[in-house]
Amino acid sequence: QVQPVESGGGLVQAGDSLRLSCAASGRTFSNYAMGWFRQAPGKEREFVARISRSGGTTRVADSVKGRVTISRDNAKNTVYLQMNSLKPEDTAVYYCAASSRGVPGATRDYDYWGQGTQVTVSS
DSSP, X not given: OOEEEEEOOEXXXXXXXXXXXXXXXXXXXXXXXXXXXXXXXXXXXXXXXXXXXXXXXXXXXXXXXXXXXEEEXXXXXXXXXXXXXXXXXXOEEEEEEEESSSSOOSGGGOOEEOOOEEEEEEO
8 A cells, every 4th residue: 555645836937847746655666556647627637647667668648748757766655747848738736646557547547646736837
């Protein structure tokens, strides 16, 4: 079992960069694929990126491809989301989640969720 805790959100201007961190408690962090999701006001939660247990495989949503990188450090039980060239439409609460599946697909494939961190991008 792991408990993700996100940090690093804030208010930035369009074009800025931001790195989100997700620290997960528990000794079995490397047993979980990790994902980042976001939810804007009035919209459904959407997938942003995911990374495999070892960190060797990643997938990024088309909407952020080229601007977002996901990485993890299993020694630190932490997964990161580097976001560059931020746009106002990136404004959302960003959630980190852990999945016991090797290749999680849908949101329902994730077992543990953090409380989220707010990212606001001003124009």
